[in-house]
Amino acid sequence: MTEQEALFTYLLRLGDDLLILSHRLGEWCGHGPVLEEDIALANRALDHIGEARNIYDHAVKVEGKGRTEDDLAYLRNERQFVNTLLAERPNGDYAHTIVRSFLFDAYHLPLAEALTKSSDEQIAAIAAKAVKEAQYHLKHSSDWLIRFGDGTEESHRRAQQALDEHWTYTGDLFVQDEVHQAMVKASIAPDLNTIKASFDATVDRVMAEATLKRPADGYMMSGGRQGKHSEHLGFLLAEMQYLQRAYPGAQW
């Protein structure tokens, strides 16, 4: 594997996390628990899509095969997506949605901060823009998680349940394979152990305030980075890609 191929794969990982999560958040549009949250989730989905587009745009240039960002989003199959498993988890109830975002944000913010120092100038520029958004995302999801955890008996129970269910998927965020090691060596990406330390600190801080119990690090699901996904991703792609699959090249 050349460094160029590794960089392309790494960019896909960054972009796919955001695209898939943004689609999940977009599924709430018009169904939010209150108007204010409906808009908050749509805003956040748009932030994620915006960042994903910048990353895909960079990725297709690195690849140099004349593909476009739309080709990456709409014309790849399930096994070609390399998003982390957490991103494709179904929305569930609002506690599930908030916990999924919280766990992702606790990873995404320190990652974006670290990527501002990437030796790849394009990645550094994209990350610099993403940091401010990611700060707000983490604040939004943390505030809600604290309200749920420290709220009523039912909200506490649901938040803890969502946390326990999603926790198994957090290990996949920190897998460092050959591709990632090549990126670390080229000073393009940070060592994920440093991101994990920051993730742990955020989780512990918010868990304490939310009076929730941090689940034990038991068996962790993994495989997202190799394109091995849960049964949920295929359905998500079927909906997201329907139009381009049914009417190839359609524009409006």
Add this chain to the structure above:
Amino acid sequence: MSDDNKNNWPLWEIFIQSKRGLEHKHVGSLHAADAQMAIENARDVYTRRQEGNSIWVVPAGAISSSQPDDSAMLFDPADDKTYRHPTFYQMPEGAKYI
């Protein structure tokens, strides 16, 4: 007022300052459980298109309003007092916000 309704969050009136030095303008209202949530909701609902520099939130119940029935008494007497308008002065050049 929805404050009495246990199933709804209280109503907040939202004021946004678009630029430093300008006034906070009323832009609308929204529901939130407390002031912190009201500020975050206001950020998401009312400042999506760069409208904001600062946000004030006020519990709608804390605002006292004049009665429509009193409007004749309150406002009509000003009708024929044009001398109260500062139209007899020249605006200093370059002064935008007077």
